[in-house]
Amino acid sequence: xxxxxxxxxxxxxxxxxxxxxxxxxxxxxxxxxxxxxxxxxxxxxxxxxxxxxxxxxxxxxxxxxxxxxxxxxxxxxxxxxxxxxxxxxxxxxxxxxxxxxxxxxxxxxxxxxxxxxxxxxxxxxxxxxxxxxxxxxxxxxxxxxxxxxxxxxxxxxxxxxxxxxxxxxxxxxxxxxxxxxxxxxxxxxxxxxxxxxxxxxxxxxxxxxxxxxxxxxxxxxxxxxxxxxxxxxxxxxxxxxxxxxxxxxxxxxxxxxxxxxxxxxxxxxxxxxxxxxxxxxxxxxxxxxxxxxxxxxxxxxxxxxxxxxxxxxxxxxxxxxxxxxxxxxxxxxxxxxxxxxxxxxxxxxxxxxxxxxxxxx
Amino acid sequence: xxxxxxxxxxxxxxxxxxxxxxxxxxxxxxxxxxxxxxxxxxxxxxxxxxxxxxxxxxxxxxxxxxxxxxxxxxxxxxxxxxxxxxxxxxxxxxxxxxxxxxxxxxxxxxxxxxxxxxxxxxxxxxxxxxxxxxxxxxxxxxxxxxxxxxxxxxxxxxxxxxxxxxxxxxxxxxxxxxxxxxxxxxxxxxxxxxxxxxxxxxxxxxxxxxxxxxxxxxxxxxxxxxxxxxxxxxxxxxxxxxxxxxxxxxxxxxxxxxxxxxxxxxxxxxxxxxxxxxxxxxxxxxxxxxxxxxxxxxxxxxxxxxxxxxxxxxxxxxxxxxxxxxxxxxxxxxxxxxxxxxxxxxxxxxxxxxxxxxxxx
Numbered sequence: 278x279x280x281x282x283x284x285x286x287x288x289x290x291x292x293x294x295x296x297x298x299x300x301x302x303x304x305x306x307x308x309x310x311x312x313x314x315x316x317x318x319x320x321x322x323x324x325x326x327x328x329x330x331x332x333x334x335x336x337x338x339x340x341x342x343x344x345x346x347x348x349x350x351x352x353x354x355x356x357x358x359x360x361x362x363x364x365x366x367x368x369x370x371x372x373x374x375x376x377x378x379x380x381x382x383x384x385x386x387x388x389x390x391x392x393x394x395x396x397x398x399x400x401x402x403x404x405x406x407x408x409x410x411x412x413x414x415x416x417x418x419x420x421x422x423x424x425x426x427x428x429x430x431x432x433x434x435x436x437x438x439x440x441x442x443x444x445x446x447x448x449x450x451x452x453x454x455x456x457x458x459x460x461x462x463x464x465x466x467x468x469x470x471x472x473x474x475x476x477x478x479x480x481x482x483x484x485x486x487x488x489x490x491x492x493x494x495x496x497x498x499x500x501x502x503x504x505x506x507x508x509x510x511x512x513x514x515x516x517x518x519x520x521x522x523x524x525x526x527x528x529x530x531x532x533x534x535x536x537x538x539x540x541x542x543x544x545x546x547x548x549x550x551x552x553x554x555x556x557x558x559x560x561x562x563x564x565x566x567x568x569x570x571x572x573x574x575x576x577x578x579x580x581x582x583x584x585x586x587x588x589x590x591x592x593x594x595x596x597x598x599x600x601x602x603x604x605x606x607x608x609x610x611x612x613x614x615x616x617x618x619x620x621x622x623x624x625x626x627x628x629x630x631x632x633x634x635x636x637x638x
Numbered sequence: 639x640x641x642x643x644x645x646x647x648x649x650x651x652x653x654x655x656x657x658x659x660x661x662x663x664x665x666x667x668x669x670x671x672x673x674x675x676x677x678x679x680x681x682x683x684x685x686x687x688x689x690x691x692x693x694x695x696x697x698x699x700x701x702x703x704x705x706x707x708x709x710x711x712x713x714x715x716x717x718x719x720x721x722x723x724x725x726x727x728x729x730x731x732x733x734x735x736x737x738x739x740x741x742x743x744x745x746x747x748x749x750x751x752x753x754x755x756x757x758x759x760x761x762x763x764x765x766x767x768x769x770x771x772x773x774x775x776x777x778x779x780x781x782x783x784x785x786x787x788x789x790x791x792x793x794x795x796x797x798x799x800x801x802x803x804x805x806x807x808x809x810x811x812x813x814x815x816x817x818x819x820x821x822x823x824x825x826x827x828x829x830x831x832x833x834x835x836x837x838x839x840x841x842x843x844x845x846x847x848x849x850x851x852x853x854x855x856x857x858x859x860x861x862x863x864x865x866x867x868x869x870x871x872x873x874x875x876x877x878x879x880x881x882x883x884x885x886x887x888x889x890x891x892x893x894x895x896x897x898x899x900x901x902x903x904x905x906x907x908x909x910x911x912x913x914x915x916x917x918x919x920x921x922x923x924x925x926x927x928x929x930x931x932x933x934x935x936x937x938x939x940x941x942x943x944x945x946x947x948x949x950x951x952x953x954x955x956x957x958x959x960x961x962x963x964x965x966x967x968x969x970x971x972x973x974x975x976x977x978x979x980x981x982x983x984x985x986x987x988x989x990x991x992x993x994x995x996x997x998x999x
Contacts, residue, residue: 282672286679289879297666297674304662305655311643311958313658315838315884318647318961351712351840352861355875359859389857472876477676479712479840479878496750498720500713514716515833517840517878518650523676597672600679 283622286600287429287575288452288473291617296526315519319512327522328511334528338536341461341484348483348503349511349521353470354451357481358383361423361447361466362390363497365489369420372396372444374413377404377428378606379449387423396422399570404431406567410439421445421465427453429473430604432577432611433570438463445489453574454482455531456616457541465489471520473574474616476527479520531616540616541573547614547623548573554627561634565609579609586610589633596629644983647961648790648936649813649834652978657887676880680873688883689872695889699897702822702845709844709864710872710882714831715812718842719744722784722808722827723751724858726850730781733757733805735774738765738789739967740810748784757783760931765792767928771800782806782826788814790834791965793938793972794931799824806850814935815843816892817977818902826850832881834935835977837888840881892977901977902934908975908984909934915988922995926970940970947971950994957990 284291307314310323317324332347341347350356361383362371368391373384375398387393396415397408415422422441427434429452438460439446445465454469461467466485472478485503493502505513534540552571555562555578565577580586586609590602603609614623645652668675671684678685693708702708711717722744723732729752734745736759748754757776758769776783783802788795790813799821800807806826815830822828827846833839846864854863866874895901913932916923916939926938941947947970951963964970975984 280672284673284677286677286682289676289678289680289876291677292674294666297676301662301665304665305658311641312645312960313653315650315658316645316647316652317650319650319839321647351714351717351878353712353875356712356861359861363859386859389859470876477880478680478876479881498724498747498750500717500720514714515650515831515839517712517881519838519880520840520878599673 280597283596283598283625284600284618285598285612285614285622285626287604287611287613288470288615289478290473290600290613290615292476292523293527293530293617296523296530296617299526300523314522317518319515319518324518327525328516328518331521331525331528334525334532335482335484338455338528338531339459339461339484344487345461346485346487346490346507348485348506349516350481350483350506351479351517353478353481354379354449354468355382357449357468357483358386359389360501360503361421362387363501364493364503365491366391366420367494370394370416370418372415372419372422374398374408374422374424374439375400376407376425376433377431378604379428379430379451380423380425383423383425383449391420394419399433402567404428404433405565406570407433407435410437413439415441415444417443419444421447423447423449425449427451427572427574429575429613430607432566432572432575434572434574436569452615453572455528455537455540456544456574458537471524473613476523477520479517480524482524527617543620544573544614544616547618547620548576550623550627551576551612551614551630554630558630558634561638562630565607574613574615576612576614577603577607577609578611583608585637588637592633593629598626598629641958644957644959644986645961645979646959646973646975646983646987648965648972648974649831649976650839651834651961651974651976653837653884654888654891654978657884657891657978660887661884675883678879680876680879685879688886689877689879692882692886692889695886695893696843696845699816699889699892700820700822700845705848706822707846707848707851707868709846709867710877711842711844711867712840712878714839714842715740715810715829716743718810718829718844719747720750721862721864722782723748724862725854725864726852727752727781728855731755731777731779733776733780733783735759735769735783735785735800736761737768737786737794738792739965740789740791740812741784741786744784744786744810752781755780760794763928765789765794766926767931768794768796771798774800776802776805778804780805782808784808784810786810788812788933788935790936790974791968793927793933793936795933795935797930813976814933816889816898816901817905817935819898832885834974837884838881840878841885843885888978904981905934905975905977908979908981909937911984911988912937912973912975912991915991919991919995922999923991926968935974935976937973937975938964938968938970939972944969946998949998953994954990959987959990
């Protein structure tokens with residue numbers, strides 16, 4: 278068996294080795310059924326058991342209160358950017374917090390379906406921070422307030438969520454869902470593409486409050502109405518069954534790690550190692566995000582010049598690190614330390630950073 | 639190892655055992671990379687290699703001519719039912735051939751975006767046949783003519799495709815793509831959810847002629863424009879990478895079986911065994927579809943009464959058969975004998991049918 282890579286990919290990203298090994302062991306023959314779970318009807322008892330258990334695990338781990346629906350959709354957060362205004366805007370104003378690349382994409386799709394209002398923005402400092410909650414300006418007649426909990430590209434993360442009063446709060450949690458405890462009752466809707474903290478790509482988890490789902494114009498296609506999927510337990514059409522099964526295994530793994538409180542403790546330690554390597558470097562490494570907005574998931578930093586950054590990436594790859602090159606729109610380096618990235622990988626990275634500084638400082 | 643089930647599921651459906659075994663062997667550790675293919679960036683060289691090779695295999699096996707684009711989308715055929723009129727109708731008339739349950743769903747979504755015209759229908763005989771091509775009435779100003787190549791629920795299949803003259807032909811090939819040779823140049827667009835003949839659920843293959851993709855109103859969301867995915871090689875957002883990888887393996891398997899000509903020969907033999915069991919039963923089994931419209935993929939039949947049908951399902955399950963209950967909207971029995979269903983399973987079913995008749999006839 279080859280050595281596992283130190284996988285810091287931004288998404289699709291590392292999965293727990295125990296989860297991969299379990300999935301491998303039951304890949305061809307699923308629990309005595311004579312077939313793979315990939316070969317099963319989505320309307321059969323075995324698959325439906327997995328489907329419903331996955332909802333149950335989400336409910337348990339996130340403490341989802343009564344009155345919320347859990348959906349498994351396709352098309353990633355990019356599809357949600359359109360479905361949200363299609364379902365909830367209907368000519369009204371959607372308020373958005375502009376925190377970076379992903380928030381920007383969400384706003385753009387909403388413009389097709391109504392007007393948009395920027396409730397707060399950190400564009401002035403190149404999205405290095407989450408705007409201070411006391412600067413938020415949310416018109417009371419907004420259809421919703423949309424936030425991006427964690428900006429994967431810039432490496433910023435909400436430390437606390439805003440209280441939007443009577444305005445329903447929607448959060449894109451694609452890159453930090455299940456990374457720390459969450460009070461779901463603060464939100465009218467949360468959503469997350471699975472491929473960072475939940476499983477492989479191909480499924481999007483949506484958690485939406487019953488009373489937020491209202492009647493939608495008939496011109497919204499059946500597949501793009503939340504209502505369709507609520508009524509059919511996400512089985513209106515064939516779901517991405519294998520991705521949902523993998524989410525199930527990842528959730529069981531999180532449960533075994535002490536749930537979200539346990540996971541948060543690990544995530545703090547893991548990201549702490551890397552931020553410490555940055556802060557202790559005397560300016561050799563410079564964090565991109567402001568300290569009060571730093572993400573536990575995506576740690577972004579720069580070196581003195583691009584040449585040195587390229588050298589860092591190349592040297593890191595030679596040592597078995599994967600995915601450390603920053604996103605092209607921000608440059609520099611990025612270490613994505615999602616739930617499934619082991620502590621040992623983060624420790625190895627911190628050591629590598631110190632060593633690289635010693636030989637190139 | 640448990641015995642493999644005789645899997646006649648309608649979709650998700652049987653996959654080739656060799657494919658499952660290969661995927662299992664490289665599930666945790668993909669070809670020396672130190673990680674699973676599920677954990678890889680969709681913008682990295684290894685995944686992109688698989689992605690592009692899958693397109694190459696489709697091109698080779700289907701003989702796709704120059705001037706066509708191959709896309710990997712999400713949301714199944716149900717999402718295509720909406721995307722087609724969103725992209726191509728724009729207030730014009732879409733012509734549809736009404737062959738059954740799936741055609742009906744496609745028409746319904748189009749009504750939101752323009753007018754629809756029924757070019758031919760077999761509703762009068764409960765969709766037991768594909769309408770004769772010489773009865774087709776396709777207005778010349780139709781934006782397109784849409785057909786459903788194979789109706790999974792009723793068990794009918796086009797034996798030849800219509801020539802719509804200057805009207806672009808679109809075909810839903812979800813349940814019979816890659817089951818026989820196809821002249822792609824007859825079509826402006828074909829599409830297929832993967833979960834019958836191509837792989838697991840979670841990816842939809844779209845093959846579309848360049849000159850058919852025209853400018854789309856700005857009100858169509860980015861994710862629902864074919865143009866977006868054409869420009870980005872289906873990597874605008876994170877693709878359902880694992881499903882695409884599985885499609886790759888299934889296509890390699892088809893290539894090893896002599897391509898589509900070889901597969902068609904097997905499919906004729908396989909479905910022939912079951913149709914023969916029906917036709918030789920002296921009316922104990924009655925085929926639902928008219929003989930000239932019979933599907934090689936989904937073989938639908940009835941027994942004298944529902945009680946006997948229930949007994950058949952129960953007895954078949956005791957013998958290791960899976961998925962033989964007909965769809966609730968048609969009733970009776972259905973054997974879905976897609977590409978990956980082994981000859982031995984069809985032979986076992988034919989024998990079981992004879993035996994069941996002997997003891998219950």
